[in-house]
Amino acid sequence: MNNEDPVLVHTEGRIRHITLNRPRAINALTHTMVLRIDEALAAAERDDSVTAVLLSGAGERGLCAGGDIRAIYEDARAGGSTSVDFWRDEYRLNARIARFPKPYVALMDGIVMGGGVGVSAHGSIRIVTERSRVAMPETGIGFVPDVGGTHLLASAPGELGTHLALTGDAVGAGDALLCGLADHFVPSEHLVDLSRDVAGCTTSAEIVATVRRYATAPPVGALAAHRDWIDACYAADSVEEIVDRLQNCGVPAAKETAETILVKSPTALKVTLASVRGARRLGSLEAVLDQEFRVSCAAFTRPDLVEGVRAQIIDKDRNPQWSPARLAQVSSADVAGFFEPLGDRELGLARDASATG
Incomplete structure (x- = not known):
């Protein structure tokens, strides 16, 4: 494993860790990263020694700030098509995550926006912290929520999803839970310990029980x-x-x-x-x-x-x-x-x- 790789993959106990590793860009997704994550999931699915996958982001700022917007901008200006190829593989990855047959634990700490929502909020165990800021901010750049974001927002209670889709507003942990974008609140100071304890789990039930042991009541949301x-x-x-x-x-x-x-x-x-x-x-x-x-x-x-x-x-x-x-x-x-x-x-x-x- 080369620490300069944009996606780091390693196994601890029975857990396959996938770490987004572009911290200076808040782990913004590139096409290479999408393909690497997909490859890691395919390998984890086939490996009977792997009980679950855990997704996290390098650095202190967030899991993932979205897709590489600058690359899409340059491609669109040049009349290219590489962005379309990127989206094709990214959306296939989003579907794979949602149907992944083993627990998919996403640590949605810090900034989680756009493509970051796509690689986390379709998972089966989605954890937010007091630092989480979750958003689909596409309307502000002349784009439309994607990566399955409209599916998630359409499923939110009442018209909360419509509100978030049109405004692009970021929400904290309490509102992410209310809107169905996350499952559990765990204080950020406990994420390292949670990851360590999950590594010792041998069944899906043990993983769920471990996460619940660390979960607490979230801060009150605004919505x-x-x-x-x-x-x-x-x-x-x-x-x-x-x-x-x-x-x-x-x-x-x-x-x-x-x-x-x-x-x-x-x-x-x-x-x-x-x-x-x-x-x-x-x-x-x-x-x-x-x-x-x-x-x-x-x-x-x-x-x-x-x-x-x-x-x-x-x-x-x-x-x-x-x-x-x-x-x-x-x-x-x-x-x-x-x-x-x-x-x-x-x-x-x-x-x-x-x-x-």
């Missing part, structure tokens, strides 16, 4: 107290009506939320709402990932992705010039174009799952 206006406002059929309800419901926090939404990409907002609503209808993760792949491929060719990354990541002027600039200028036909079938370029996860039973 539960706002459920009334969130559920009422986000139940609207369009982004325009959601914003109108937020602005006029008489709750200061709701009005502030409307202001947050209105600085996001109008196109990304409308496509995101359609994606979350579509995910509810589709049901299975594989079908949702297929939908997200179509949307991501379409977004890759639209101007808002490049402009959003430029404004937020490259130039950092925080002043994106969205095209079109207003919600009213994004038509139903514009939104529908993001969901058009891709023919022989389809991801095909739902088809493959059906074929294998």
